[in-house]
Amino acid sequence: MTSQGTLEGKVALVTGGSRGIGAATALRLAREGADVALTYVSAQDAAEDVVRAVEALGRRAVALRADAADAQEADGAVERTAKALGGLDVLVNNAGVGVLGPVETLSVADVDRVLAVNVRGVYLTCRAAAVRMGPGGRIVTIGTCMTQRVPGPGGTLYAMSKAALTGLTKALARELGPRGITANLVHPGPIDTDMNPADGPYAAGQAAMTALGRFGTADEVASTVAHLAGAAYVTGAEFAVDGGHAA
Numbered sequence: 001m002t003s004q005g006t007l008e009g010k011v012a013l014v015t016g017g018s019r020g021i022g023a024a025t026a027l028r029l030a031r032e033g034a035d036v037a038l039t040y041v042s043a044q045d046a047a048e049d050v051v052r053a054v055e056a057l058g059r060r061a062v063a064l065r066a067d068a069a070d071a072q073e074a075d076g077a078v079e080r081t082a083k084a085l086g087g088l089d090v091l092v093n094n095a096g097v098g099v100l101g102p103v104e105t106l107s108v109a110d111v112d113r114v115l116a117v118n119v120r121g122v123y124l125t126c127r128a129a130a131v132r133m134g135p136g137g138r139i140v141t142i143g144t145c146m147t148q149r150v151p152g153p154g155g156t157l158y159a160m161s162k163a164a165l166t167g168l169t170k171a172l173a174r175e176l177g178p179r180g181i182t183a184n185l186v187h188p189g190p191i192d193t194d195m196n197p198a199d200g201p202y203a204a205g206q207a208a209m210t211a212l213g214r215f216g217t218a219d220e221v222a223s224t225v226a227h228l229a230g231a232a233y234v235t236g237a238e239f240a241v242d243g244g245h246a247a
């Protein structure tokens, strides 16, 4: 089966594409016509499943082990993508980790780990993309609804790390706009993934915080990411895909 869509002939890199929102995004971009590189850190089998699913859509795909917490690996994913697939047109910064808990209990190691993955890794991958991308390049980053509204205790470190992505996205939009490259930020609400299962112990409370009264799906986030990957006149913007969590 071949795909036809707005991303025909483009090359995309999705960080953390082995599971959850990243895997759904990799498949959605492939359905729109893109070839896709995806990174993972531990779930090699799951990453290879996504590669096979992309290939079944008639697109090329490659899974790259690249730990976003490692500066060299975060930086190197872009060039590895370009080498494997011939360039880079779309970067989706999706890989992220959450360490939740009372502020008094979070260790220096927790802070370093979360900032390394959620902030420094994103910065370094964007930096490499800025070198590699030409006009028409698209950067889409995954934030969280918790930067817009924190519904309860325990989110200090995670919300702080994701809030940095607003500054990064707006500044990148200004810096790369003259080259025809856009940068946008998507804030998911509670989404049913391994990170935040819809049958988990805190799920009912999270669903109740949304206007729609339910968790979202990874596909519902992926469709907004794919739209932004094809949109030429949207940049420096933030999009809530949160079922009304911020309403």
Ligand SMILES: NC(=O)c1ccc[n+]([C@@H]2O[C@H](COP(=O)([O-])OP(=O)(O)OC[C@H]3O[C@@H](n4cnc5c(N)ncnc54)[C@H](OP(=O)(O)O)[C@@H]3O)[C@@H](O)[C@H]2O)c1
Pocket (backbone or CB within 6 Å): 015, 016, 017, 018, 019, 020, 021, 022, 039, 040, 041, 042, 043, 044, 046, 066, 067, 068, 069, 094, 095, 096, 097, 098, 117, 142, 143, 144, 145, 187, 188, 189, 190, 191, 192, 193, 194, 195, 196
């Ligand atoms: N689910 C939600 O409710 C929700 C809400 C708001 C925002 N988000 C954000 O959405 C993004 C995706 O979340 P998700 O729910 O899909 O999570 P998930 O199901 O836990 O999947 C996380 C993905 O990121 C990868 N990853 C984790 N640490 C990594 C690292 N150090 N280097 C490279 N890849 C790494 C994982 O790779 P492996 O498979 O190899 O472990 C996996 O592919 C995250 O940025 C998260 O903060 C999620």
